[in-house]
Amino acid sequence: VVLVRHKxxxxxxxxxxxxxxxxxxxxxxxxxxxxxEVMANMKPHPFVIGFKGSFQTEKKLYFLMEYCPGGDLxxxxxxxxxxxxxxxxxxxxxxxxxxxxxxxxxxLYRDLKPENVLIDEKGYIKxxxxxxxxxxxxxxxxxxxxxxxxxYMAPEIVLKSGHSWAVDWWTLG
Numbered sequence: 001v002v003l004v005r006h007k008x009x010x011x012x013x014x015x016x017x018x019x020x021x022x023x024x025x026x027x028x029x030x031x032x033x034x035x036x037e038v039m040a041n042m043k044p045h046p047f048v049i050g051f052k053g054s055f056q057t058e059k060k061l062y063f064l065m066e067y068c069p070g071g072d073l074x075x076x077x078x079x080x081x082x083x084x085x086x087x088x089x090x091x092x093x094x095x096x097x098x099x100x101x102x103x104x105x106x107x108l109y110r111d112l113k114p115e116n117v118l119i120d121e122k123g124y125i126k127x128x129x130x131x132x133x134x135x136x137x138x139x140x141x142x143x144x145x146x147x148x149x150x151x152y153m154a155p156e157i158v159l160k161s162g163h164s165w166a167v168d169w170w171t172l173g
Contacts, residue, residue, distance in 0.1 A: 070121065
């Protein structure tokens with residue numbers, strides 16, 4: 001991800017650059033397509049990263065997104081060690097609202113972790129990175145595949161017992 005400036009408006013934006021060959025080699029086409037579909041079709045929300053557009057060249061894919069100059073929650077936690085309770089509640093409340101918005105739009109996030117929680121210029125959070133998201137209704141028995149970051153996976157994902165919307169809430173907890 002690199003910082004870019006809009007040529008006409010002067011606005012700072014984040015540009016995520018993906019090498020097509022690397023995407024194909026890792027067999028992650030479905031993740032890239034899911035991420036683009038989620039961001040391009042999702043209604044705007046104050047606590048979800050804003051998508052500005054996408055384009056491609058012969059060798060690269062580009063996602064243009066809102067820039068969050070506050071970094072990410074992981075970096076903040078690394079610097080501070082731990083957050084005061086009032087600040088943790090502040091961020092957790094925003095994450096609840098963001099997850100509710102995603103679920104209302106039939107988007108199962110599945111990758112909630114401090115590295116994917118960005119902080120904007122006003123100190124509010126923005127959920128980012130939708131490559132592991134699932135769009136649409138969940139089958140009655142749940143989804144069976146393993147996906148997510150191991151340290152943050154809900155037990156039903158690890159056990160392949162069928163997961164659904166609850167995994168996002170487990171990870172938030």
